Amino acid sequence: MGYAISVGLGFLIGLLFRISSMRNQIFIILAYKGYSFLIKNTIGTIENLGEAKKIEKYKYRKIYIALSYNILTVMDKIRLGLIVISIIAIIISIFIPPAQLVGLSTILGSTILGSTVLGSTILGSTVLGSITLTTVYAETYYNTLLNALYIAQILLSITTIGLLIYLEITHQSYGNVKRKYFEIRNTLLPMGIILALIFFTIITLKAIVIVTGT
């Protein structure tokens, strides 16, 4: 699951942002990790079938053999598919022109505040000695917010990618993981997935904005 998210993520990033060498490194790391994981699983399964010696010399044909023996699980096939997609993504992203990052702009806090500000240009109230703010502040604030959201998007993206890579490399299927790291992984798992969901939404909406030009 973690790997599927990571590679899918890498594919989308590469396709949409072209973060040059960093993007390719992420792809290569993820593709390699997925590949080695797949090989390990496959070898284990094939050894059980007594076929290990036959394929020992043909390291890079192991997946092909595994496929022809039909011994890959559904998840293995999905991983394999994603590796292929990520490789295609690397190739495509080399040729497509870099897309402009579209500045994100939202309204802060609660959209209730937003609807108050934008809908009726009322900010605050005069009841019980509360605050009345001028529209000058609202305008200044809104401009600051646009920039802040753009930076927050980048921070969130980098954090999420880092989290997903951490969640992936500390997965027990890659070998023994220190207890401490595994505990941290379990702690970070729910928030990692939720942040990934937000990140995917950012990517998807950016894709829609780029494709439709709106």
Place this chain on the structure above:
Amino acid sequence: MEDSLSIIRSTVNLFLFSLIFFSFYYYILILFIPYSLFLHFISIISFTLLSLFFIFIVIKDKIKIYLLISFITIIILIEELLLISLYVMYGLILNILLIIFLPLFTNFSRNKNLKILFESVALILISRTVLVAFPSQFLISAYSMIILYSFLLITIVIYLYIRKIPNEDIRLYKGNSSLLLQIIIGLIVGIFIGITEYYVLKLKITLFENLLQVILYVIFVMILVGFAEEILFRGMFQTYLEKIIPKPHAIFLASLIFGLMHSGWLNPWEVILAYGAGLVFGLFAYFHDSLVTPISAHFSGNVTLYLIAIFFAS
């Protein structure tokens, strides 16, 4: 019965003490500081510190836990104030970092309740982060809140699924009273809160073009808002806090954070009103052992406020 009364008394006393002292303080403050964002900030900071001070006066043990919760409260206060200031960028950065690091703090403890408590705070902060995902042209639309709160609910469901927390543990079930009775009580209480909130905010909404928009907005949004916020504040934060510290204090602190999350209205009295409403919701959640009344009251309160703001505000 006596136990129930003492819980109500302790919770309400704490609130009233904070409120009375704050009111005096506020009216002295406005003699020297003109109405401004600065006054709003000073008021909220003072009220939070005053409330925490009263809690520390009455506690007897578990000081470390209280210090930890106070720390969380102050961090949320800073984050919320940054978000409404021109330093909004730092608020968003703090928000994202807290979502990652708050759950990590719990790695030092074996207490499962404390873990879920910290994670629920991170989920509360997610309610701000979800805005980052959407472009401005989408958020300005009247329907954006439906998507935002649906998104928030999805994240809550994902969290509950991963942590395998049953609905009963967050009081998302019928509870110990009649369902109908809880809904009726909730709706009535909510109407009073909604009217009071209108007089505090003097809100006027002119975003809607037709009646269909109004119906969609009010019904869907308020149901979603009620569910999402009550699960977060009463269902998770308060419920797990009750397992660590005495119940009145848990209700009080959950309401305080609920109030702070309303700082975006730029009106200190709205923060205090939300704080008071949070206490009422929290007491209902505790006594009925269910979120039905708080969700109904939250729904009814918001619907009342918005209907007045849309149709009757001059």
